[in-house]
Amino acid sequence: MATTTPVLPKLVGQRVKRREDPRLIQGLASYVDDIKVAGMQYLAFKRSDVAHGRITRIDTTAAAAMDGVEAVFTGAQIAEIVPPMPIGTPFPSPAHHAVAVDVVRYAGEPVAVVVARDRYVARDAADAIVVSYERLPAVVDLEQAMTGKPAVIHKDFANNLAVALVPGGTGVGADYSVDDTAINKAFAAAEVVISQRMVNQRLAPTAIEGRGVLAHYEPGRGTMTIWSSTQNPHILRTMIAAMNGLGQDQVRAIAPEVGGGFGAKINIYGEEYVAAAISKKLGVPIKWVEDRSEAFVATTHGRDILGYIDLAAKRDGTVLGLKLRLIADIGAYNMLLTAAIPTLTMLMANATYNIPAIRVTLTEVFTNKTPTDAYRGAGRPEATYFVERAMDMLARELNMDPADLRRKNFIQPYQFPFATQMGAVYDSGDYEKCMDLALKNAKWKELKAERDAAKAKGRLVGIGMAMYVEVCGLGPSSSLPTGGWEHSGVTIERDGRITATTGASPHGQGNETTFGQMLADQFGVPLEHVTILHGDTSIVKQGIGTFGSRSQAVGGTALHLAGGKVKAKMAKFAAALLEANEDDLVFENGRVFVKGAPASGKSFAEVAAYAYVPVPLPPGLEPGLSDEAFFEPANNTYPFGCHISMLEIDRETGEPKLLKLIAVDDAGNLINPLIVEGQIHGGLAQGIGQAMIEEVVYNSDGQLVTGSFMDYAIPRAIDFPRFELDFTCTPTPVNPLGAKGVGEAGTLGSTPCIVAAAVDALSEFGVKHIDMMLRPEKLWRIIHGGKS
Amino acid sequence: MAQISITVNGKVRKADVEPRLLLTHFLREQLNLTGTHLGCDTSQCGACTVLIDGRSAKSCTIFAVQADGAAVTTIEGLAKDGQLHALQTAFWEEHGLQCGYCTPGMILSAVDLLQKNPKPSEQQIREGISGNYCRCTGYQHIVNAVQRAARG
């Protein structure tokens, strides 16, 4: 009987719908709070309601006496089982206890912990704990904090300086020696200098699933299993093991379904350490799930960098030099990556331009606020914002089209790899091509005419554009304390199906689909025959995690390399079976055959079966088809793009409305354009949110004013126009996939292009810069000349 | 404790509950229907949305005792006879979800929206789902999904 072999389409580059979705659209997925272990007890944290104070008394009697309460721990008691928390950066750092021992340094810092039979009782008991404080002055204003006023938060850190001053850029040596010749020369030659103070405001990441953890120590086995809503279970395992005196072989960390991360679930938090330590101490499973109000104070914030920028240029638009003084408000403590985030702002200060001399300095400052750490973009949106705002101001000053100004200064395609003034080596790029496509898609000329026509009618309409380049695919191991590789394992099962593991632990990125597409193509098998496993350290042997837009560029490459190793071995088995030369074999349509003779071959499953019952065993081969790979990238990748927006401001109310957002992004080769578009949309939403409606606000006592979704606005569907996306493709030479990474891109170009549009809309009032967010009141005051 | 009887996904469920037990927790903890999620504590995010007597409602904002006698549909009860609901299919086809955490609530809100207005404009869709937050998708693919389902 003649059989017809179905022809399998190539999947890489196709809009394949996601394999994750069936469980998610039916409510069948398991997030951490959906997991139950028999005998599980719940944690609740009593949190400080003052921003800065000395604990004078904690009364836990009433709480401990409540029915259903298993135990109550004060900070001092927790300190006996949880050592001060480690950080992941080489900067000096004050001791940070998971639960405050004597001094609280931000409103919301834990001061005591309750263990109870259910979450209602746990919360009641936490509420019943009475804490008295001797209040200390709250350090809230960033620039005042740098003078040590009104208080010094950590005694060994004079003037609240977490990082006193790091210089970078032209003339700065590896030993931080500073030579000002070039930067002084640049500014001496300037015909125009733009100077501006800008704030890249504090944001709350707010994944819709808050954090949560379930720790289960089994005393009989001496092992710990910990489920956590985390972006990086392997880092969690490392830290939980170290903090609990266990070996890494004795800890199993699991990231189950994770409801968004956006950088805030990289850090390993005190709640995770406390849950693990209490589980070990009491020998019972312990669950803690964050409330939203808790998340606003207890999950790290993002951004909050003040920049003083000076941009020197000639009147023809040639940029000569850039000075940028960065001051980061990092909140009360260093978390895992806190101190490193603003260094990425430094690194990316070169933006997309040839700038002969750049000098950046960075200072990081403690304040009585929730600590900051990574938030989507993590340091790069700040750099993009500062430089692009200054470029826009320069264009305005010179009365030049902002696109023409960019064009005049772009790094040119022939200059790649391009060593920047900041020490980065941009891998590849064609900025002008990308910008030209964006201008074409936006109909830039017509857009200007449209704006002018609207303005002529008295409407406040503006347009803005911005370029960005970001550092992704992090990164060589020299740049990450965890190591910068990623790991993958690929096994061809005995029935010819494929199981693969990846250390890139997704939380919405769709790796089960994209990685499946890659393996299906590599082996010529149906996508349905490939299973991608992730997020469990007992299944995924090694890994780093998902952040810095790295899962495709680094994790995807590890998968590709592991697949390649297995395929090479499988070809040897097939060659023996087919009595052919392994180099002549083709893997296609579920078969392995000699090139040009598909009928002569064997099915993929037959070759797999042979590899597991290898009679005879081909000389020099071991049975089985399973291998793994670590991929260490030689460099980061540097995706880029151009964003254009049009916005209108209501003259009466000051309310801004985004009318258009056009984005052209270049992330190199794309595995699944549908998923890539989703990533861009999500990034744009967060960038637009930052530009227009999001801001974490503290009052002068250090109380968080924006402590719930009632006061902190995250964008809703009505806040956006339809985004118009397009792509150019400049593959990276850094990895064999040519893929650069795309998860954060949308947050970069959107903020400066929207603020540029707002400034453009209000140009008749002589305004040069507006700090984010574009609060209607702020815009109204500009329109009404500061009069109310 | 209070005695309640709620029809959940077509099955009558009787229970003794604390009067302060939220409907969300009743569904999640007692019936193990964990597809209903919690995303906030101020009735804003809509992750907890279910259908009560056919209308969308935020299950975090009602006590289980208030739903006594009502018929509740959760995301687990939306597919019928192994057939996905048109909105479930549309969300899948249009990549209307990423982390999936907002998705059950988002889909159930959209069910309500299309019941009331089977042919909504894009603006009406955006308004109709504004009680549901999604931090991942930027909503565009969600809007596409609702449009697809409305096209039938």
Ligand code: FES
């Ligand atoms: S959990 Fe119900 S509205 Fe947020």
Ligand code: FES
């Ligand atoms: S898909 Fe993640 S919150 Fe909507």
